[in-house]
Amino acid sequence: GNSVTQMEGPVTLSEEAFLTINCTYTATGYPSLFWYVQYPGEGLQLLLKATKADDKGSNKGFEATYRKETTSFHLEKGSVQVSDSAVYFCALSDQGSNYQLIWGAGTKLIIKP
Amino acid sequence: GAVVSQHPSRVICKSGTSVKIECRSLDFQATTMFWYRQFPKQSLMLMATSNEGSKATYEQGVEKDKFLINHASLTLSTLTVTSAHPEDSSFYICSARDGTTYSYEQYFGPGTRLTVT
Numbered sequence: 001g002n003s004v005t006q007m008e009g010p011v012t013l014s015e016e017a018f019l020t021i022n023c024t025y026t027a028t029g030y031p032s033l034f035w036y037v038q039y040p041g042e043g044l045q046l047l048l049k050a051t052k053a054d055d056k057g058s059n060k061g062f063e064a065t066y067r068k069e070t071t072s073f074h075l076e077k078g079s080v081q082v083s084d085s086a087v088y089f090c091a092l093s094d095q096g097s098n099y100q101l102i103w104g105a106g107t108k109l110i111i112k113p
Numbered sequence: 114g115a116v117v118s119q120h121p122s123r124v125i126c127k128s129g130t131s132v133k134i135e136c137r138s139l140d141f142q143a144t145t146m147f148w149y150r151q152f153p154k155q156s157l158m159l160m161a162t163s164n165e166g167s168k169a170t171y172e173q174g175v176e177k178d179k180f181l182i183n184h185a186s187l188t189l190s191t192l193t194v195t196s197a198h199p200e201d202s203s204f205y206i207c208s209a210r211d212g213t214t215y216s217y218e219q220y221f222g223p224g225t226r227l228t229v230t
């Protein structure tokens with residue numbers, strides 16, 4: 001079945017460092033891919049998405065490209081800030097089932113000043 | 114746009130009592146709503162999917178008689194935790210999708226922290 005695998009955290013970086021959080025997926029068909037972010041004590045917010053191969057989603061300096069050949073959707077940011085500290089979830093659309101999303105385990109990101 | 118509210122944000126109840134959590138889509142029609150449970154430092158666990166006007170579909174291992182879900186309108190779904198016990202303490206999050214689109218994007222509420230004493 002469909003699945004999402006994220007790199008384990010926590011990921012700890014210094015401010016202004018380059019960020020990559022890896023996400024790979026297994027899916028039949030052509031799923032949409034998402035990155036959601038959860039700040040401490042809050043619900044989830046959509047960070048970016050891509051709906052077809054080679055699409056690049058971007059928002060708030062974050063980017064991810066839908067790579068069908070490597071079944072990946074890695075999240076990147078060129079220069080992180082302390083305010084980016086949060087948990088990041090990769091997800092894909094489960095086209096077989098009532099618009100559900102399949103979730104990765106989440107990666108906690110800690111940015112130190 | 115696409116705002117989802119949840120109420121209450123925090124609730125403390127005694128063991129054996131029932132608690133109702135509301136999830137509202139404020140500016141769109143939510144034909145499908147999802148209820149998740151999140152344990153500390155863990156990912157989301159989908160509890161159930163509800164379509165407006167239909168019975169909710171529960172995930173394997175989730176007790177439908179304990180976690181009652183009602184989705185009676187296009188803007189409101191409720192989760193009632195019946196006869197709550199300390200092990201039901203958790204962070205409950207709802208999400209909704211806009212039924213006027215074909216998008217899989219889910220819009221999330223801010224979550225409800227339930228503590229059962």
